[in-house]
Amino acid sequence: MMRKRLEIFPLVNGAAMILIAALTLYPIWYVLINSVLTYEDSMRGASMLWPSSFTLQSYQSIFRASTITAGFFISVARTACATLGHVLFTAAVAYPLSKKYLLGRAVYMRAGLVTMLFSGGLIPTFVLIHGMGLYNRFLVYVIPALFSYYNMLIFRTFFMGMPASIEESAKVDGAGDLRIFLTIVLPNAKAVVATIALYAIVYHWNDVLVGYIYVRNNSLKPLQTILYRIVSENLGSQMQKQAMNAMGRRVSANTIKYAAMMMAILPILMVYPFLQRYLVKGAMLGAIKE
Numbered sequence: 001m002m003r004k005r006l007e008i009f010p011l012v013n014g015a016a017m018i019l020i021a022a023l024t025l026y027p028i029w030y031v032l033i034n035s036v037l038t039y040e041d042s043m044r045g046a047s048m049l050w051p052s053s054f055t056l057q058s059y060q061s062i063f064r065a066s067t068i069t070a071g072f073f074i075s076v077a078r079t080a081c082a083t084l085g086h087v088l089f090t091a092a093v094a095y096p097l098s099k100k101y102l103l104g105r106a107v108y109m110r111a112g113l114v115t116m117l118f119s120g121g122l123i124p125t126f127v128l129i130h131g132m133g134l135y136n137r138f139l140v141y142v143i144p145a146l147f148s149y150y151n152m153l154i155f156r157t158f159f160m161g162m163p164a165s166i167e168e169s170a171k172v173d174g175a176g177d178l179r180i181f182l183t184i185v186l187p188n189a190k191a192v193v194a195t196i197a198l199y200a201i202v203y204h205w206n207d208v209l210v211g212y213i214y215v216r217n218n219s220l221k222p223l224q225t226i227l228y229r230i231v232s233e234n235l236g237s238q239m240q241k242q243a244m245n246a247m248g249r250r251v252s253a254n255t256i257k258y259a260a261m262m263m264a265i266l267p268i269l270m271v272y273p274f275l276q277r278y279l280v281k282g283a284m285l286g287a288i289k290e
Contacts, residue, residue, distance in 0.1 A: 029170035035258035042252035071223040083200040083219040089146040094155030112149040
């Protein structure tokens with residue numbers, strides 16, 4: 001009886017995994033097939049399983065729209081700069097906090113814990129951003145996101161588990177703390193670096209509010225903020241008229257929305273598989289311990 005249960009379990013488990021995968025992938029498939037519909041088929045209604053027609057006019061109209069093209073490059077630049085800055089800065093803070101001989105370490109840790117539990121709120125944050133001269137500037141995407149206390153804990157936990165003999169031998173050879181950090185500690189923390197980088201990439205690529213609240217210049221708005229405007233502020237209808245004037249063809253505002261969504265989804269789908277193998281290992285290293 002027990003043997004039969006063991007034989008049935010893989011089948012049930014496999015069927016459940018297939019169902020979960022289908023439920024996860026279907027929304028992406030739905031957006032894709034509806035982004036390639038012709039104007040006539042889009043007006044008849046959305047396709048559910050297979051596109052009733054195929055055209056790339058919606059993607060052509062998007063690439064012709066300077067707003068979306070600029071937003072795409074802003075998103076790429078923001079994600080790259082902010083992720084690099086976040087990883088380096090957070091690791092640089094975590095490294096000294098992993099040393100028990102650091103004066104005031106307990107005070108710093110308790111002060112940082114408060115930031116995890118309480119937030120200053122939107123209005124004080126807006127006043128601070130404006131007072132720092134970051135309002136309506138590209139650096140508003142980078143500087144406020146340089147540090148995360150939670151991600152610092154993940155780095156710190158890993159650094160505390162590294163053998164002290166590695167750093168001691170480097171110091172005997174004349175290496176300073178900065179050189180040890182850059183040439184020994186960080187290269188040996190690839191799993192954690194990849195995990196934190198993936199967290200930062202997903203956050204910055206998907207973030208809407210920073211570009212919507214703190215940036216007024218349309219040429220500095222990221223793709224996700226522009227996509228939000230397309231969906232909520234009827235910007236898709238304006239792009240539809242521009243496409244008709246430029247290409248002489250009728251393009252549905254709905255297919256433009258779906259095509260913009262696909263542009264926002266694809267980069268993350270392309271990056272995630274390369275970093276996913278580090279995710280579980282790096283996240284497990286974040287277990288808080290002393």
